[in-house]
Amino acid sequence: MAAPSAAAVRVLQLSQRLNLRLFMLVMAVGLGLSLVGFGQLLLVLTAVLSAADLGLLLRLFGVLLLVLIPTAGIYSLVTQFAFWEGWLAGLPQPEQIFAGLSSPQRCYVIYLDGIHQLERDHPPRVSTFLALLEARLQADTRLVRGLEAYTVLPVALAEDAGSAWFWRRLFALQEHHPNGLVQLLAAVLVQANNVIKVGISSDRRYGPILNYELALKICLRLAEVGFRRDAGSELVLLGYSGGGEMAMGVADYLRRLTGAPVRIISFCGVFSGNQVLDGVAAITTIVGSRDPVAAFGRVAYPGRSPLLPLSNWNRTIRSGQVRRATIPGMNHNGQRGPFSERFRGQVIQQVLAALSQP
């Protein structure tokens, strides 16, 4: 990949600043519209309820929300710790994972999907993207796909112990309910679970457990596709959106468990930069110049702020491990996202360029 000229870099920086401003403007307009909608709703409600009843209702709703958000996070942790304690299926012993016969490859590219992932099979657009990428990989490179990055056991959410009934009901609502709003709400709830997992991964207290468990899960999958510890293979974690955070969380554990060098390539990545990244061989972040979600990640995670120069992420940048590639005009998802016909070729090109780096 040719190094961009100083003028191109300046144009890209300007474009990103403009995008951030545009994002803030969209947020402000969205907030304004929401307030107008909220005001209309209040008008309707005041016609039915007295002011005192309405106040009580609003307070109760606020309290419910305040209790529900942390409770959902704590519930999510309970599953993690139950697995850690061996209550579900037990933790596999790392030394036994790669004991079987194998036919190792030179490089394994492990794809970790974004928070839209509901089951092992990726959405059609993602599957097409992965098929195109796989077709252009070298013969000695193997693409590992279909990894559930947001559940503890190697199962889909609908088979998750303890909460399967809930997820199945949600999936049914999402796919078959006649009301579009209910479908949307169900989809949001499913994705909220995955957002919580991204939050756990980036949390300095619980991150180690979730990341270790996910590393074991990846090891099990690598053993299935023929990875061997002593074959000198290389691992590349390819993460989209929240998958970028999971990739960064899991990289160090994976390196220790497999004994293989690990590289990270994230595209449209939303990550905290809290993770231990010293041992990672290289990190490539591919971002769209019109990606507000990735831009939001830089604001939402204090560890990536230049105000905290001693954070893990900033230290990694200073050590020169991080390479950044920008695709002009690309958004986070949809018609201008990385899986769209318009941009997927460029993303694949950048991924291949990163893979070809020494």
Add this chain to the structure above:
Amino acid sequence: MGQWLLQQLERLGAWLVHTDIGLSLLLLVGLSMSLSHVFALLANRLTARQILVHLLLDALMLSLAFLLSSGTDMVLLTLFASRQVSPSDVLNGLAPCLLPAVFYVFVAAPYVSDLIALVIWLMVHLNVVSFLHARFDLPPAEALLLATPGYVLALLLVWVLFRQSWRNSYSKLASQLSG
């Protein structure tokens, strides 16, 4: 000597009965804060008994930290604001100011924990300042000045305790996994 000791014990008993609301709330807050880090103990694979002992000891120490903080407020009130204070009345009044901290258990939630903790600590401080302002008729600025040393002391003690217990537990876990 024995008589004196009995008298003192009687006085202490009467004081404890009089301060039941305040002390109960302090214990509740201590327990909630202690519970917010129960996962650290679980992650280190302690036995149920060890976890229970840890939780109770942490809860008692945290309650003591808030008791010392309240004591500091009382001393400052007497010294600098020249107000007559009855320890049990002040404690019964100050302890409800700590009510937001009863929800400290939610700090166990991932990622939003720092925000929740920050909001709870701010609310507690504001509550104490409002209490001193309303109960002792102190100007808000003076109430803020008098409440801050006790608040800082509570923050420091809680920080020290958490650093000793749960932080070490998480670090131990991380080092075990990395080893």
